[in-house]
Amino acid sequence: MTRSPNTERQIPFSVLDLASIIEGGSPAQSFRNTLDLARHAERWGYNRFWLAEHHNMPGIASSATSVLIGHVAGGTSTIRVGSGGVMLPNHAPLAIAEQFGTLESLYPGRIDLGLGRAPGSDQAASRVLRRGLGMGGEDFPELLSELRAYFHPDAFDFGNIVRAFPGEGLDVPIWLLGSSGFSAQLAGQLGLPFSFASHFAPDYLMPALDIYRSSFRPSAALAEPYAMIGVNIVAADSKLEAKRLATSQQQAFLNMIRGKFAQLPPPVDTMDGIWSPYEEAALSKQFGFAIVGDATQVQQRLGAIITETGADEIIVASQIYDHQARLRSFELIAEVRSRLFS
Structure with missing residues (x-):
């Protein structure tokens, strides 16, 4: 069920940052770099600046996601700041309601x-994080209902006897x-906005969007489906430079599939001799939805x-x-977006 975009309105662009080390x-x-990027993104007209929860990864510093959101929101003035996402099964819903109630009170x-239901980590870190909690994310719908009830206890009769202060009565958009x-199906059934991680799972994008839109039921949060998709983009003033810059994320993913978690490596002139033919094919599939090039290539894709x-x-x-370079x-x-919708 492919849907044509409404070209009469401008589609917002946002930023997903991992606070890479x-x-x-x-x-x-x-x-420091994350805040600097957020300030520039605000000036360039980006809509949101999201940070992702990951653990036990030496190349990613956004593990204390709500703390970092507060740092970014406090250093900017208009851009929306949030989680892309908080992995809810890692946490007690009450704690998340209080944290984001605090953030919303500070930056209304x-x-x-x-919210995501994956661990955002390896199995060892998951066991430590989820001590006493469910391990597989199967209880995500129940955790979500409990969380929503802390914000709006009258609308969600979940039976909470503990209340979230701050949090209760605040309208924090949940994605x-x-x-x-x-x-995708859960977001549609609940009438919530949905963000698909097509930057690392491109093969499932279109089926997930179809599921979301076909299962969507209007809600107090949203009258019509609203889908945001993640895209890996490396843009530079020349095609050659963009290709070189992209080798950092290629090496990072290569390290992951080899079971090695490391800091983000510097770019190289060529990946030849670094990856095997099998690994090259795996990365080509993984980054099949990525855009690497100059402004013209980025705009076309x-x-x-x-x-x-x-x-x-x-x-x-x-x-x-x-x-x-980032x-x-x-x-x-941002310049491409202006040309696309001019």
């Missing part, structure tokens, strides 16, 4: 709560995130993606080693 860098440096009208049909998917919003992920990439993407 580069080789030789530190979390402190990563946090600017906080998003994106469901996913890379399969489970969250993004326009095609928006037409094909009918996405209501694009959220851009980009792991680039050099901070200035800023330039997001600046070029």
Whole structure:
């Protein structure tokens, strides 16, 4: 059920940041770069700046996601800031309601709560995080109902006898995130906005969007389906430079499939000799939805993606080693957006 985009309105672009720690860098440096990117993104007209929960990964510093959201929201003024996402089965719903109730109280009208049911970590970290909690995320719908009831106890009769202060009565937009049909269907049935992780699960994008839209039921939160899709984009002033910059995220994923978790490596001129033919094929499949190129290439591919998917919003992920090159990439993407909808 492919849907044509409404070209009479501008589709917002947003940022998904992992607070990457580069080789030789530190979390402190990563946090400075994250805030600097958020400030630039705000000036360039991006709609949201989301941070993702990951654990036990030496190259990602966004593990304390709500703390980092507060840091970014406090250093910006208009851009929406949120989680892309908080992995709800890792936490007691009451704690998340209190954390995001606090954030919404501090930065009213600017906080998003994106929720996932994956661990955001390996099995060892999951066991430590979920001590005494469910291990597989099967109870995600129940956890979600409990969380929503803390914000609006009158609307969701979940039987909570404990109340969230701050949190109760606040309108914090809740998004469901996913890379399969489970969250797509749940988001549709509950009438919630949905964000699909097509930046790392491209093969399931169209089926998930079809499930979401066909199962959507209007709710107090949303009258019509609203789908945001993640896209890996590395943009530069030349095709060759963009291709070189993209080797950092290629090496990072290669390390992961080899079972090695490391900091984000610097780019290389060629991946030849670094990956095997099998690994090259695996990465080509993984990054089949990614866009790497100059502004013209990015514009052509993004326009095609928006037409094909009918996405209501694009959220851009980009792991680039050099901070200035990363800023330039997001600046070029913002310019592309202006041309797409001019």
